[in-house]
Amino acid sequence: MTLISTEHLALKVHVPTNVLSTEAGNFSPELADSMDQNLLAIGERVLEAGERSLYKFFDFFDIGDYDIDIPVELWITGDIFNDEGDYYLGLCFNCQQIYINAWGYKIEETTAHEIFHCFQHSLGMWPPIQKWIVEGGAKMSEDIYEKSHNFEHNVYPKYLRHPETSLFEKSYEAALIWYEKYQTNSPDAVKLQYLAFAADTSRGTHANLLKDDWHQYALDLSNNSIVYDTNAGKKPTDHGGEINVSESGSVNIYQSNYSTSRWAFDLQPLSARYYVITIGAAIRNKANLIRFTLGQDLDINNDNLKISAAIKATQPDKSHKMVALKKTEKGEAYFQLCFKENTICKNDNEQDIYEDPYQIFVTITSTEPDQIFSINGTIDLFGPNRYELDEIHFNDGTLQVPDVGKFEIIIDTDNENEEDRGIYLVASKHWMAFDTEFYGWDEFGDPVTNPDVKVHPTRLTGYVNKLCRFRGNMGYDIESLGETKKLDDGWIERTFKIKRKEGDEGSGNFYKTKQKFVCGKPKAGTDLGTFGFPFYAAYAKMLAAINATDYGADSFAMKLRHIFAKNISLGLVDNNDSDTEGEVKMEFFTDQLLRIKYSDNLIFYYTKK
Numbered sequence: 115m116t117l118i119s120t121e122h123l124a125l126k127v128h129v130p131t132n133v134l135s136t137e138a139g140n141f142s143p144e145l146a147d148s149m150d151q152n153l154l155a156i157g158e159r160v161l162e163a164g165e166r167s168l169y170k171f172f173d174f175f176d177i178g179d180y181d182i183d184i185p186v187e188l189w190i191t192g193d194i195f196n197d198e199g200d201y202y203l204g205l206c207f208n209c210q211q212i213y214i215n216a217w218g219y220k221i222e223e224t225t226a227h228e229i230f231h232c233f234q235h236s237l238g239m240w241p242p243i244q245k246w247i248v249e250g251g252a253k254m255s256e257d258i259y260e261k262s263h264n265f266e267h268n269v270y271p272k273y274l275r276h277p278e279t280s281l282f283e284k285s286y287e288a289a290l291i292w293y294e295k296y297q298t299n300s301p302d303a304v305k306l307q308y309l310a311f312a313a314d315t316s317r318g319t320h321a322n323l324l325k326d327d328w329h330q331y332a333l334d335l336s337n338n339s340i341v342y343d344t345n346a347g348k349k350p351t352d353h354g355g356e357i358n359v360s361e362s363g364s365v366n367i368y369q370s371n372y373s374t375s376r377w378a379f380d381l382q383p384l385s386a387r388y389y390v391i392t393i394g395a396a397i398r399n400k401a402n403l404i405r406f407t408l409g410q411d412l413d414i415n416n417d418n419l420k421i422s423a424a425i426k427a428t429q430p431d432k433s434h435k436m437v438a439l440k441k442t443e444k445g446e447a448y449f450q451l452c453f454k455e456n457t458i459c460k461n462d463n464e465q466d467i468y469e470d471p472y473q474i475f476v477t478i479t480s481t482e483p484d485q486i487f488s489i490n491g492t493i494d495l496f497g498p499n500r501y502e503l504d505e506i507h508f509n510d511g512t513l514q515v516p517d518v519g520k521f522e523i524i525i526d527t528d529n530e531n532e533e534d535r536g537i538y539l540v541a542s543k544h545w546m547a548f549d550t551e552f553y554g555w556d557e558f559g560d561p562v563t564n565p566d567v568k569v570h571p572t573r574l575t576g577y578v579n580k581l582c583r584f585r586g587n588m589g590y591d592i593e594s595l596g597e598t599k600k601l602d603d604g605w606i607e608r609t610f611k612i613k614r615k616e617g618d619e620g621s622g623n624f625y626k627t628k629q630k631f632v633c634g635k636p637k638a639g640t641d642l643g644t645f646g647f648p649f650y651a652a653y654a655k656m657l658a659a660i661n662a663t664d665y666g667a668d669s670f671a672m673k674l675r676h677i678f679a680k681n682i683s684l685g686l687v688d689n690n691d692s693d694t695e696g697e698v699k700m701e702f703f704t705d706q707l708l709r710i711k712y713s714d715n716l717i718f719y720y721t722k723k
């Protein structure tokens with residue numbers, strides 16, 4: 115049975131007899147009749163959708179009836195499968211062989227989609243193997259056919275989960291790009307690109323037609339809330355349902371400290387990459403800048419590579435900008451965002467300061483038709499230079515610094531608040547442990563043979579290692595930078611003139627109290643709690659004895675104190691003398707290592723964090 119349109123005489127819908135249950139005797143007459151009525155009703159729906167599609171598509175392409183291969187013939191079929199068992203709602207081989215699966219659930223949209231294929235076929239926009247434009251285009255035509263149905267947006271998650279896939283490798287989900295171009299650049303722009311494909315399928319031509327707006331499309335489709343300053347981001351304007359932004363294929367990086375993150379990937383032709391960098395609260399208002407390096411061989415002048423950053427910060431509240439790539443002296447491509455005024459940003463002529471940065475959304479796009487950009491670099495947050503104590507060379511041996519605590523030197527020369535600039539020293543918890551093998555215990559004697567000692571040195575060692583801490587912090591202003599000298603072993607020695615900060619709250623224990631050591635309570639289960647002095651009274655007695663003892667300058671106790679006092683005061687404080695200003699010599703190796711020599715017998719080694 116054939117239904118012929120009265121609107122477009124060249125439009126026919128066939129409901130073949132072998133699909134209809136006309137073969138007598140298969141079913142009861144009542145069931146056969148009902149099934150046939152149903153199929154004919156589907157035929158009517160296809161005819162109506164076909165009429166409407168033709169109007170819309172003739173209008174879209176601005177052509178007339180005879181510009182396509184008439185007649186347009188659609189066939190109602192049963193289930194359609196290919197050799198691989200894939201299920202189809204419809205198929206189009208040419209304008210006379212268009213098949214609509216009667217059991218499909220989107221009869222009207224399928225009809226429009228397949229008729230669009232007939233247009234593509236007639237106008238030379240084939241071969242169908244170029245799915246990014248043939249299927250992506252036909253899927254988008256469902257929007258041209260009927261705005262309110264929006265099945266084309268069902269491909270949104272598939273598109274966005276893999277922004278890294280080249281457009282040329284995409285299929286139905288490429289409809290999102292055509293839809294975006296349709297919204298952004300008008301239906302005419304889409305039509306012209308489709309028509310261009312009829313004459314020229316080369317990637318270069320099509321990459322070029324998308325080039326100017328590709329980055330904007332990537333931003334729009336990212337739906338990112340930082341970019342669009344809303345909780346929901348930007349949705350396709352005619353979309354009825356919710357889009358789950360968390361499904362987008364962005365890489366999340368959490369920076370809670372100054373450690374380096376790597377990023378390395380190949381940026382495919384006509385693709386995008388999204389990175390979300392969240393900066394932890396501990397360093398959010400301390401960091402000076404964030405730097406993204408992209409590798410050595412990158413051509414930073416290739417305008418097919420575009421990068422933008424959307425920044426969520428206290429001030430300015432939210433901001434979005436294209437970033438310019440620069441090259442370091444060593445030839446590495448990079449860009450950076452500044453959070454405080456500092457010499458690096460000043461020297462690089464960075465104008466914008468984003469205070470208290472919370473999150474950064476980086477979008478990288480390529481409009482190269484064939485070449486791949488290889489990105490291989492790091493993401494680094496820069497704050498004040500922080501050096502952490504690694505080793506103490508003492509008495510011709512090496513003391514390892516235990517993991518439980520740390521000793522840091524922070525050299526902050528770039529702080530936007532001038533009064534905050536300076537050198538800071540922070541000792542926390544058990545930042546050093548003393549191994550008994552370093553000391554000649556015999557020379558000290560013990561309380562029985564030498565009443566002056568009061569506490570046996572091995573006992574004292576146990577206390578200091580396990581319980582007694584040298585905690586504290588000190589701050590110094592840098593009065594001036596003295597001479598800089600290259601040492602024989604390649605290290606650079608810098609002399610700082612320093613002065614204790616006025617009103618500095620920080621201090622070492624020995625400044626705050628008369629105690630030589632500050633110790634915690636012995637805990638049950640520890641050596642001291644179990645075997646040594648299980649009761650606090652005994653412990654307190656011991657502590658009082660330690661602190662009341664008048665230790666000789668050469669005693670072990672005073673050596674421990676000496677190491678601590680020297681280190682936390684950059685050498686200005688000794689056991690007996692104390693200066694608030696003076697000179698300190700620090701030695702650096704490529705900015706990454708720091709060592710301070712207080713004597714040939716006492717050298718501290720630090721590593722930059």
Ligand SMILES: [Zn+2]
Binds near residue numbers: 227231248249252
């Ligand atoms: Zn199709």
